[in-house]
Amino acid sequence: MRLDLGAIAKAGSSKANQTGSWRNFKPIFHQEKCIGCSLCKIYCPEGCVTMVEKKKYTVDYTYCKGCGICAEECSSSDIDMVVEEK
Ligand code: SF4
Ligand code: SF4
Structure with missing residues (x-):
């Protein structure tokens, strides 16, 4: 997405802005x-974590930017951040 200096993105652009390309680390949800x-x-x-069933969560890597907040906040240390293979 191209932004001119001082501009802001148009509303409703978050789906097109695939923030997964920013990622240097990726979260692994062990589901254990x-x-x-x-x-x-x-x-x-990014709102890219979803519950697939009770006590099983997963991530949409198209939008996961690898910030690590999920792993930091996880109550059970069930998410690890690993280096992204490019
Ligand atoms: S909180 Fe986790 S799932 Fe969400 S963008 Fe950051 S690393 Fe990805
Ligand atoms: S933060 Fe950790 S324990 Fe809580 S739902 Fe997510 S993966 Fe499960």
Whole structure:
């Protein structure tokens, strides 16, 4: 997405802006110790964490920018950040 100096993105552009390309680290959701607290989903700034079933959460890597907030906030240390292979 091209932005002129001083400009802001048009509203409704977040789907087109695939922030997964920014990623240097990626979260791995192990789905082993998850207690279903939803903190990863609540705190993810990209809204790309979803619950697939009770105590199983996953991430959409198209939009995950690798910030690590989900891993930091996880109550059960069930998410690890690993170096992204490019
Ligand atoms: S690393 Fe950041 S963007 Fe990716 S799922 Fe976790 S909180 Fe969301
Ligand atoms: S923060 Fe951790 S324990 Fe809580 S729902 Fe997400 S993966 Fe599960």
